[in-house]
Amino acid sequence: MLALVLSACPVPLPSGYSGASRENLDIGVSKQLKKGVTTRADVLLLLGEPDGIGPDDAWFAYGSVYGRGGVVFVLFAGGGAAGAGGEKMEYRRLVISFDPQGLMTDADFVDRECWEGIVGLGSGGGRSPPCLKIDAPNGTDAAAPETHELR
Amino acid sequence: MCWFGEQQSRLSVERLFTALFLAVLLGACATTPLGRSDLLGFIRDGQTTREETYLHLGEPTAFYEGGRIMSFRLGEDGGGYFLLAKAPGFSGVRSSLILVFDEGGVLKRHALVQVKAP
Numbered sequence: 234m235l236a237l238v239l240s241a242c243p244v245p246l247p248s249g250y251s252g253a254s255r256e257n258l259d260i261g262v263s264k265q266l267k268k269g270v271t272t273r274a275d276v277l278l279l280l281g282e283p284d285g286i287g288p289d290d291a292w293f294a295y296g297s298v299y300g301r302g303g304v305v306f307v308l309f310a311g312g313g314a315a316g317a318g319g320e321k322m323e324y325r326r327l328v329i330s331f332d333p334q335g336l337m338t339d340a341d342f343v344d345r346e347c348w349e350g351i352v353g354l355g356s357g358g359g360r361s362p363p364c365l366k367i368d369a370p371n372g373t374d375a376a377a378p379e380t381h382e383l384r
Numbered sequence: 385m386c387w388f389g390e391q392q393s394r395l396s397v398e399r400l401f402t403a404l405f406l407a408v409l410l411g412a413c414a415t416t417p418l419g420r421s422d423l424l425g426f427i428r429d430g431q432t433t434r435e436e437t438y439l440h441l442g443e444p445t446a447f448y449e450g451g452r453i454m455s456f457r458l459g460e461d462g463g464g465y466f467l468l469a470k471a472p473g474f475s476g477v478r479s480s481l482i483l484v485f486d487e488g489g490v491l492k493r494h495a496l497v498q499v500k501a502p
Contacts, residue, residue: 250500252473252475253472253473253474253475254473254474255474255499255500256499256500256501257497257498257499257500273448273449273453274449274453274482274484274493277448277453277455277482277484277495278482278484278493278494278495278497279495279497280497281455281479281480281482281495281497281499282445282446282455282457282480282482282499286448290448290449335449
């Protein structure tokens with residue numbers, strides 16, 4: 234195993250946001266939100282379209298995924314290639330809940346870092362599942378914002 | 385002399401075709417910007433109506449609070465902003481346009497929120 238790793242080429246993974254991730258979820262953003270004062274419109278005007286929404290707009294979820302760098306060891310043999318490695322990821326999720334009047338009742342900000350394993354063989358591959366779901370609170374399913382006709 | 389004339393003529397035609405070929409080749413590299421600098425020029429708080437918004441921007445990406453709030457996804461290039469359809473994640477999205485209307489359907493507040501860095 235050690236010989237295999239030593240014979241492989243290390244390829245560093247640069248840091249940066251995941252391609253599909255939003256980039257405007259700063260750690261200090263929840264300080265701008267006030268329970269019973271901040272409205273749903275205020276949140277949208279501050280952060281834009283959410284990544285996920287609850288039934289009847291009961292909550293909005295905002296998330297970001299940032300790669301903090303890592304390395305993949307690539308082995309070329311027999312006209313093909315295989316690789317394995319890891320990348321340190323930072324997941325952020327802000328879930329903002331509203332009462333029926335549209336006033337904020339709670340804001341839950343979670344910032345979690347974890348290592349993710351990466352494996353690849355030929356043109357296929359995969360990585361370990363994310364350590365935080367960013368588009369919905371734990372135990373719920375995210376819904377995409379409504380795109381149907383006006384009610 | 386006659387042979388020289390034919391040779392000159394053939395060379396001119398070859399040059400012309402070469403120039404045309406190069407022009408086509410270079411033209412293929414050029415991209416026309418999708419964006420428009422005046423795309424959002426119609427937006428005025430207290431004036432713009434929901435109907436005007438539909439006429440200028442089409443169907444919103446999402447509605448909130450029963451349609452009182454609309455959002456649009458925008459990309460940006462050298463020409464300005466352009467509209468993007470709803471898709472999972474924010475690939476290619478530069479900004480999220482949020483429009484908040486009052487009960488009469490007139491724009492009350494709006495913001496162009498930058499969701500991705502340039």
